Amino acid sequence: xxxxxxxxxxxxxxxxxxxxxxxxxxxxxxxxxxxxxxxxxxxxxxxxxxxxxxxxxxxxxxxxxxxxx
Numbered sequence: 001x002x003x004x005x006x007x008x009x010x011x012x013x014x015x016x017x018x019x020x021x022x023x024x025x026x027x028x029x030x031x032x033x034x035x036x037x038x039x040x041x042x043x044x045x046x047x048x049x050x051x052x053x054x055x056x057x058x059x060x061x062x063x064x065x066x067x068x069x
Contacts, residue, residue, distance in 0.1 A: 017041060031062040039064045 016037045023030055031049055039047040049061040 014041075032064065032066070035062045035064045 020030070020034060020037065023033070035047045035049050039045075047064045049063070050058045051061045052058055
């Protein structure tokens with residue numbers, strides 16, 4: 001049977017994500033912020049958000065850390 005791992009989620013990890021529910025800034029600033037906070041939440045080294053356009057091509061919407069950093 002596969003081993004199941006449970007995240008030890010703490011309030012200070014969830015609050016930054018919850019705050020995004022009330023984000024009112026421009027969309028181009030939202031996506032990098034979301035990816036950065038998800039990377040922190042999941043304790044990942046990096047994150048990537050891809051979207052598929054109308055031609056079924058994948059394009060990068062946002063990445064963390066940003067390219068060149």
